[in-house]
Amino acid sequence: MPKKRVTSQDVADLAGVSRTTVSLVLNDVKGFKITEQTRQRVRHAAEKLGYIPNATAQALATRRAKAIGLVMTRSPHHIASDPFLPQILSGLLEVVKGHQFRLLIESVEPEHQDREYLELVRAKHIDGMILLTPRIDDTALRRLEEIDTFTVVMGKLADSNLYSVDVDNQLAARKATQYLIDIGHTRIACISNAPASFSSAHERVLGYKDALVASGIAPEDEMIRYADFDPQSGFDRMKSLFTSGREFTAVFVASDNVAMGAKAALREAGLRIPDDISIMGFDDIPWAQYSDPPLTTVRLPARELASRACLLLLDLMRGSDPVDKNLVLDTELVVRKSCRKL
Amino acid sequence: MPKKRVTSQDVADLAGVSRTTVSLVLNDVKGFKITEQTRQRVRHAAEKLGYIPNATAQALATRRAKAIGLVMTRSPHHIASDPFLPQILSGLLEVVKGHQFRLLIESVEPEHQDREYLELVRAKHIDGMILLTPRIDDTALRRLEEIDTFTVVMGKLADSNLYSVDVDNQLAARKATQYLIDIGHTRIACISNAPASFSSAHERVLGYKDALVASGIAPEDEMIRYADFDPQSGFDRMKSLFTSGREFTAVFVASDNVAMGAKAALREAGLRIPDDISIMGFDDIPWAQYSDPPLTTVRLPARELASRACLLLLDLMRGSDPVDKNLVLDTELVVRKSCRKL
DNA sequence: CTACACTATTAACACGTGTTAGTAACACGA
DNA sequence: TCGTGTTACTAACACGTGTTAATAGTGTAG
Numbered sequence: 001m002p003k004k005r006v007t008s009q010d011v012a013d014l015a016g017v018s019r020t021t022v023s024l025v026l027n028d029v030k031g032f033k034i035t036e037q038t039r040q041r042v043r044h045a046a047e048k049l050g051y052i053p054n055a056t057a058q059a060l061a062t063r064r065a066k067a068i069g070l071v072m073t074r075s076p077h078h079i080a081s082d083p084f085l086p087q088i089l090s091g092l093l094e095v096v097k098g099h100q101f102r103l104l105i106e107s108v109e110p111e112h113q114d115r116e117y118l119e120l121v122r123a124k125h126i127d128g129m130i131l132l133t134p135r136i137d138d139t140a141l142r143r144l145e146e147i148d149t150f151t152v153v154m155g156k157l158a159d160s161n162l163y164s165v166d167v168d169n170q171l172a173a174r175k176a177t178q179y180l181i182d183i184g185h186t187r188i189a190c191i192s193n194a195p196a197s198f199s200s201a202h203e204r205v206l207g208y209k210d211a212l213v214a215s216g217i218a219p220e221d222e223m224i225r226y227a228d229f230d231p232q233s234g235f236d237r238m239k240s241l242f243t244s245g246r247e248f249t250a251v252f253v254a255s256d257n258v259a260m261g262a263k264a265a266l267r268e269a270g271l272r273i274p275d276d277i278s279i280m281g282f283d284d285i286p287w288a289q290y291s292d293p294p295l296t297t298v299r300l301p302a303r304e305l306a307s308r309a310c311l312l313l314l315d316l317m318r319g320s321d322p323v324d325k326n327l328v329l330d331t332e333l334v335v336r337k338s339c340r341k342l
Numbered sequence: 343m344p345k346k347r348v349t350s351q352d353v354a355d356l357a358g359v360s361r362t363t364v365s366l367v368l369n370d371v372k373g374f375k376i377t378e379q380t381r382q383r384v385r386h387a388a389e390k391l392g393y394i395p396n397a398t399a400q401a402l403a404t405r406r407a408k409a410i411g412l413v414m415t416r417s418p419h420h421i422a423s424d425p426f427l428p429q430i431l432s433g434l435l436e437v438v439k440g441h442q443f444r445l446l447i448e449s450v451e452p453e454h455q456d457r458e459y460l461e462l463v464r465a466k467h468i469d470g471m472i473l474l475t476p477r478i479d480d481t482a483l484r485r486l487e488e489i490d491t492f493t494v495v496m497g498k499l500a501d502s503n504l505y506s507v508d509v510d511n512q513l514a515a516r517k518a519t520q521y522l523i524d525i526g527h528t529r530i531a532c533i534s535n536a537p538a539s540f541s542s543a544h545e546r547v548l549g550y551k552d553a554l555v556a557s558g559i560a561p562e563d564e565m566i567r568y569a570d571f572d573p574q575s576g577f578d579r580m581k582s583l584f585t586s587g588r589e590f591t592a593v594f595v596a597s598d599n600v601a602m603g604a605k606a607a608l609r610e611a612g613l614r615i616p617d618d619i620s621i622m623g624f625d626d627i628p629w630a631q632y633s634d635p636p637l638t639t640v641r642l643p644a645r646e647l648a649s650r651a652c653l654l655l656l657d658l659m660r661g662s663d664p665v666d667k668n669l670v671l672d673t674e675l676v677v678r679k680s681c682r683k684l
Numbered sequence: 685c686t687a688c689a690c691t692a693t694t695a696a697c698a699c700g701t702g703t704t705a706g707t708a709a710c711a712c713g714a
Numbered sequence: 715t716c717g718t719g720t721t722a723c724t725a726a727c728a729c730g731t732g733t734t735a736a737t738a739g740t741g742t743a744g
Contacts, residue, residue, distance in 0.1 A: 007700060018724045023702060033721060055465035056401045057700035060729050065398060067446075067467075080432035080645060081628050083425075090422035093449050102467060104409075105445045107435050123397035125409075125444060231632045260632040267634060286423050290573045290602040292609060292634045303422060349730060360694045365732060375691060399730035402699050 015045035067102040069126040081230045083285040084302045091306030121149045152313045165309040165327045172331040173207025184342030185250040189223045191237045193255030204254040227258040234261030250278035256285040274340035294336035357387035409444040411468040423572045425627040426644045433648030463491045494655045507651040507669045514673040515549025526684030527592040531565045533579045535597030546596040569600040576603030592620035598627040616682035636678035
């Protein structure tokens with residue numbers, strides 16, 4: 001019942017040549033003279049037997065797995081509610097498939113980071129890795145720089161010389177906040193996307209403050225909250241803003257996902273968007289435009305971010321030395337209906 | 343600079359034993375008597391050298407990759423907008439990690455299915471696979487039954503004897519529709535989640551019809567539309583329902599994601615939810631409860647579906663023969679605010 | 685002293701491929 | 715005849731592990 005495994009030896013036997021020749025022909029190795037006739041024979045034999053090379057053996061022999069890993073340093077809960085994952089995966093898959101690579105997904109628990117990074121790489125199941133939204137304080141990450149492994153970070157890591165692909169979070173947040181100011185708002189609250197230890201959260205708040213300061217408005221820490229990725233935390237932080245006693249006519253929520261929860265809190269408080277309060281999002285997740293009202297937000301090119309990271313990684317592994325270690329993609333303000341002119 | 347690779351031979355040398363002994367000790371192979379003393383020596387040596395076995399070589403020797411594949415037969419576009427992917431991944435990762443397996447993501451283009459399935463399996467990069475929402479007419483899938491590979495389908499495949507994990511889509515849709523009837527609706531439209539060739543879409547429409555018939559209401563094909571997974575298609579189908587000239591007081595949308603678009607269309611038409619039209623969703627994606635109004639829907643246990651599929655697959659590979667080939671998980675009606683009592 | 689069992693360990697092979705060094709076969713000019 | 719290339723291959727090793735059959739070493743009964 002279990003079909004006999006077809007090896008290159010079988011192909012060689014059928015074609016009446018050596019196993020070496022089979023390898024040379026099928027891999028189209030240059031620098032070897034092989035008759036067109038025998039080439040045909042080998043290809044025919046391979047076709048007839050339905051020969052599919054054993055990828056594991058190839059990996060062992062060539063010392064490259066032809067696979068890259070997407071490594072996430074998050075809890076299962078956060079993975080489950082990450083609205084970007086599908087886009088990122090889509091971007092990665094497309095590139096990876098085009099280059100005949102495989103994609104491995106790995107999540108490392110914050111506790112075991114030290115060991116897990118090493119195992120992943122040294123076990124040689126992957127040739128390189130793409131690191132997703134690492135924490136600023138990720139010490140284990142530092143060690144990666146000492147390891148001879150190709151790594152591209154999605155999201156920037158301060159003081160690191162790893163390759164990275166990211167948007168300019170600070171500038172994007174600044175532009176978003178500036179827009180609110182431009183249409184007349186001066187009392188603007190802020191809910192960031194994640195705890196301040198995450199670089200993206202930190203930078204977005206900085207951009208928010210930049211815009212305020214540039215217009216002569218003094219930022220107040222009491223009007224800033226740090227959410228925790230998911231809608232529920234947005235709901236909670238918004239209520240927390242209410243109870244702070246501060247007045248505001250607009251709120252910049254540095255994550256559409258978090259904004260979903262924030263909006264629910266506004267609704268619960270009987271406030272209307274944008275009539276009573278304007279809300280500015282960040283990310284432009286697929287549901288933002290179908291929200292009620294359609295959410296004004298900053299488009300984060302998630303898919304392209306992923307595919308560019310992947311291309312960069314492949315370049316790196318191919319031996320080339322890309323000029324810009326830190327690739328920065330553009331964001332775009334997407335004006336919809338959730339912000340009102342004052 | 344590139345650190346010398348540490349092999350089991352190095353460990354053996356340092357410990358003063360043979361490579362075989364190293365393997366026996368580190369893998370804790372039973373049936374061999376080895377002094378506790380040498381065990382210690384080997385473990386110490388391994389620790390000191392930071393020995394991490396080469397997974398590829400292990401895979402080749404043991405003939406199992408210790409990896410499973412998540413295989414999706416979808417276009418990149420549909421992957422990017424799939425709201426379940428994060429939950430599924432989360433469920434899979436949790437189980438996979440617990441069993442020291444790796445997770446490989448693969449998407450196969452509908453055109454090349456025949457060959458790709460085979461390559462995936464025969465190349466032996468994975469020991470088994472989980473198939474996501476296959477199409478009813480997927481002929482290549484049929485061949486999998488002939489191959490000696492462990493496969494678990496998420497979503498049911500008619501007339502197949504592959505193992506599967508799914509919910510009872512028909513029953514769930516019936517209960518959802520029944521709820522609408524129970525609160526007084528009789529003119530109920532339906533927008534399914536996907537083209538009819540997808541089993542889940544087909545079954546959900548059947549359930550919808552079941553409920554109508556059971557209450558003496560004649561289903562009309564003019565009140566049924568088939569969407570295409572994403573919000574945009576929901577938007578389009580809802581407008582299509584308007585132009586059909588049929589009147590309805592409620593609509594059952596067999597996908598929350600599609601419902602997002604449908605709601606936008608209702609809004610554009612100046613209809614209020616649930617005052618003018620009640621809307622029932624399906625899936626309970628994370629954003630459903632933060633929608634305005636919070637969406638009444640049917641909870642699909644996506645994460646559990648994934649983890650159960652994974653557990654089933656692991657059982658299968660371990661050689662056990664599970665009693666129920668087709669596991670069916672329960673759904674639950676989640677009543678929120680998008681449906682009004684007539 | 686011999687035969688035998690038992691213990692702790694290892695030599696040797698297998699897994700399926702890529703790749704380098706080498707070799708027969710043949711032609712060709714001197 | 716001999717040396718020199720050239721062509722078209724192939725034998726043999728490497729990759730790093732798991733696993734089986736065998737082997738020294740040691741006590742024990744006959």
